[in-house]
Amino acid sequence: MEITLLGTGSPIPDPNRAGAATLVRSGDTLLLVDAGRGVIQRLVAAGVFPGMLGAVLITHLHSDHITDLNDVITTRWIMSPQPNPLTIYGPVGMAKVVDGIMMMLGSDINYRLDHHGDLNEGPAVVVVEVSPSDVFTVGEVSVRVGATDHRPCGPTVGFRIEGADATVVMGGDGIPCDTLDELCAGADGYVQTVLRDDLVKLIPMPRLQDILDYHSTVEQAAQTAARAGVGTLVLTHYVPGIGPGQEDDWRALAAAHFSGEIILGDDLTSVNITNS
Numbered sequence: 196m197e198i199t200l201l202g203t204g205s206p207i208p209d210p211n212r213a214g215a216a217t218l219v220r221s222g223d224t225l226l227l228v229d230a231g232r233g234v235i236q237r238l239v240a241a242g243v244f245p246g247m248l249g250a251v252l253i254t255h256l257h258s259d260h261i262t263d264l265n266d267v268i269t270t271r272w273i274m275s276p277q278p279n280p281l282t283i284y285g286p287v288g289m290a291k292v293v294d295g296i297m298m299m300l301g302s303d304i305n306y307r308l309d310h311h312g313d314l315n316e317g318p319a320v321v322v323v324e325v326s327p328s329d330v331f332t333v334g335e336v337s338v339r340v341g342a343t344d345h346r347p348c349g350p351t352v353g354f355r356i357e358g359a360d361a362t363v364v365m366g367g368d369g370i371p372c373d374t375l376d377e378l379c380a381g382a383d384g385y386v387q388t389v390l391r392d393d394l395v396k397l398i399p400m401p402r403l404q405d406i407l408d409y410h411s412t413v414e415q416a417a418q419t420a421a422r423a424g425v426g427t428l429v430l431t432h433y434v435p436g437i438g439p440g441q442e443d444d445w446r447a448l449a450a451a452h453f454s455g456e457i458i459l460g461d462d463l464t465s466v467n468i469t470n471s
């Protein structure tokens with residue numbers, strides 16, 4: 196199973212890091228997990244057009260994880276020669292968000308339907324709202340849903356993706372919790388969004404200090420990985436962004452708590468994870 200960090204950035208604008216999005220490739224099945232800022236450009240850089248996606252999985256409805264979902268919907272629609280329904284799995288509230296996106300796109304959809312004689316219908320989108328312990332199948336992978344703790348944002352979910360050669364958990368945003376531990380237990384890989392509390396604490400802005408409450412630190416992600424016995428820890432969504440030459444510092448903070456493989460880096464960093 197190949198994991199590609201499409202966007203390693205956070206809500207803080209960064210010229211080199213796109214927003215939260217990760218590509219999961221298992222055999223012929225392609226999943227997009229979250230759809231933050233710049234997702235289409237990074238997806239294409241990874242060799243994938245939106246029409247090729249088996250499904251989109253959304254961990255939660257914070258804007259930095261869904262802001263370019265509209266672009267995924269539109270680009271898949273206008274680039275597919277035949278109707279190509281897109282299934283979006285997300286927590287309760289997902290349908291309302293997608294309804295809003297479709298309303299926002301209403302004028303554009305009408306322009307294109309009027310203009311292109313071969314387009315007979317607007318974007319086909321199927322929304323499946325999921326809850327903890329739900330299981331669903333996309334292509335050749337099975338996905339189990341688990342609760343995460345990103346309060347006061349909620350409900351939020353993580354996904355345990357089981358393919359032929361590996362099982363990988365997408366933890367999304369949030370702090371350590373029992374249900375995340377359970378979701379991660381024995382997985383080959385675990386992808387977690389993280390922040391550096393030691394650096395964030397240096398920035399005297401109340402709004403930035405608030406985020407310390409509901410994001411895993413690098414150390415906490417490593418501790419979750421260790422408790423769950425996962426093989427590879429993949430860190431993303433860096434707050435603040437990792438500066439030049441700082442990757443080793445981040446890796447060392449995780450390595451103090453977790454002895455497995457640790458992956459982090461720039462957008463399009465990719466790792467192949469197999470049964471360990």
Ligand SMILES: [Zn+2]
Binds near residue numbers: 255348368
């Ligand atoms: Zn969030």
Ligand SMILES: [Zn+2]
Binds near residue numbers: 205215260368432
């Ligand atoms: Zn986020």
